[in-house]
Amino acid sequence: MSTRSTIYLDYASTTPVDPRVASKMMEFLTPDGQFGNPASRSHRFGWKADEAVEEARSHVANLVNCDPREIVWTSGATEADNLAIKGVARFYKSKGNHIITSKIEHKAVLDPCRQLEREGFEVTYLDPNDKGVIDPEDVKSAIKDTTILISIMHINNELGTVNNISKIGEIAREKGIFFHVDAAQSTGKTLIDLEKMQIDLMSFSAHKTYGPKGIGALYVRRKPRVRLEALIHGGGHERGMRSGTLATHQIVGMGEAFRIAKEEMDTDHKKVSEFHQKFLEKVKKIDHVYINGDLDNKVPNILNVSFNFVEGESLIMGLKDIAVSSGSACTSASLEPSYVLRALGRKDELAHSSIRFSFGRFTSDEDVENTLDILGNVVHRLRELSPLWEMHLDGVDLDKVEWNLH
């Protein structure tokens, strides 16, 4: 079956590369293009590639209002998170061994923290409130004399909720603690001003913002200076923080994607806001639907919904011509319900019933309308199949049933 008949509503997982970005990338691959190694100082091929890399660096810096010299290329947001967290913790370990993060972080933050625990660091994992937001006051009260790093995500990838990173930054700076933010979901969705915000490290990904996969960046503040222990050695590229020949075409792709993101942020935002509004209005008409996250404090491109009495994986299977996620795509190989929804205090069955819809630049009105039609129909039919729905209609309180756990 052609994938073109499938409606794509999984932009928070990855976006297609904008055709304008792809054509720009093509200029840096073939013999007639600028294929040189940006580290080659002795000829034109190298100089041209280096120019392109630096231009891309400026585009990335421009989007988040920082100095281009503060941008370090990585293979993606996962590597940027690893470099920030392990790099800072290992460099400053003589100053302290305590790290603060949250339970709703992406695995790219949680797993490096687990690794640091094995190396003798102590990590505090904060709970979100019931809307999926980290309270800055909780961060403040978790701080100890030994705290060296705070890592809190900007926009949650499952819920789209937005943390107050300005406030957390103030708290961290006042105490002289480094603050890292995973902003993989933020670029092109909401304004980031690193000149104003007191943030020391920030991770970016290209492929969530219409750039290619396999490239990302870490912002590393110069004043006050943040130092890192590198994870990858070999050649001293990126001022020793990340060795390895720079992938010119990928970098150019990320630069172009971020340039467009800045230019078109308002149009993109307006478009997805309309989809969000329409989707929300219609989806609420289905009985026993719960919106996960905070409608007053989230980005409109992500909408996470629980359809009670229907299991999420079967719903995804029923929506076979619509590409959506049940919780994080990274956890769908396991049978565990979303750890993010569980952290909100949602009942497990509602976590099992959750679907994340995410819209983007190439979503059409038709996509949204067709999805809503199919969705209502499939939810209805799965409920006809569901013993829980039947019990609910019979007036049984499912919380009082003694289940046959197996």
Place this chain on the structure above:
Amino acid sequence: MAYSKKVVEKFENTLNNPEAFNVGRFDPKESNVGTGMVGAPACGDVMKLQIKCEPKGNTHVIKDVKFKTYGCGSAIASSSELVDMLIGKTLEEAKAIKNIEIVKALELPPIKIHCSVLAEDSIRQAIEDYEAKQ
């Protein structure tokens, strides 16, 4: 999360044509009906299986089956597959059905074997309930 073609087919057929695939309910109070319900919402799957039987010689035969399942596509397909196996069987034959038969019929991957175990548990419970009434 690649499903076998058989799981997808069974799931879709059941979803699109529930009555033909024995989705529904019997009155659990009827003396010739046995009901089994296994699993829990918090675990992500609940199966309810009902058998309607009649005596035949010195045993009983399953004449009709109804089910409802909350769970992933494999859980729904497993219940539906089990139903096909049950109709016309004596209780002894039904008790002898093993989950591995469902695994084979649907080509379930290891991560989904518990769906077939749940299906096996549901028929055992339904038979116990039926036998307790006789």
